[in-house]
Amino acid sequence: MRRFVYSLFALCALSTTAMAEINTSLSEGFNMGAGRWQCGKVIEIAEKRPPAEFGQVVGWVLGSWSMATAVREESFVGIVETVGATKIFEATIGECRKVPPEIMLFRVVNTMIERTKAP
Numbered sequence: 001m002r003r004f005v006y007s008l009f010a011l012c013a014l015s016t017t018a019m020a021e022i023n024t025s026l027s028e029g030f031n032m033g034a035g036r037w038q039c040g041k042v043i044e045i046a047e048k049r050p051p052a053e054f055g056q057v058v059g060w061v062l063g064s065w066s067m068a069t070a071v072r073e074e075s076f077v078g079i080v081e082t083v084g085a086t087k088i089f090e091a092t093i094g095e096c097r098k099v100p101p102e103i104m105l106f107r108v109v110n111t112m113i114e115r116t117k118a119p
Contacts, residue, residue: 031104033056034056034059035060035104035106036105037105038104038105039097039101039102039104043096057105058089062085066080068080076116092108
């Protein structure tokens, strides 16, 4: 189990440079709600935990990862199940802390999902 957790965190770690590259290559698509919030706002919400906004952020992040399990390979599903919701959310907030505060949450989450590979 630890191997999966370490794999997720190691593979999801983003540098500001890597995020900038991804940031320019992704289309904004149709993202609504908390996914369009900037990481600066998301971090503040994660720290202060106002119920409505915190629930929106958690729901958006976990919903995105859940959707990815429907389209990704079985080993990805195993990683998500093993790591669990709390650690996925904490890792997402950690990645938001590493990028410029104006980067939108959906970009961070999409990049984490794309970079998560089975060991």
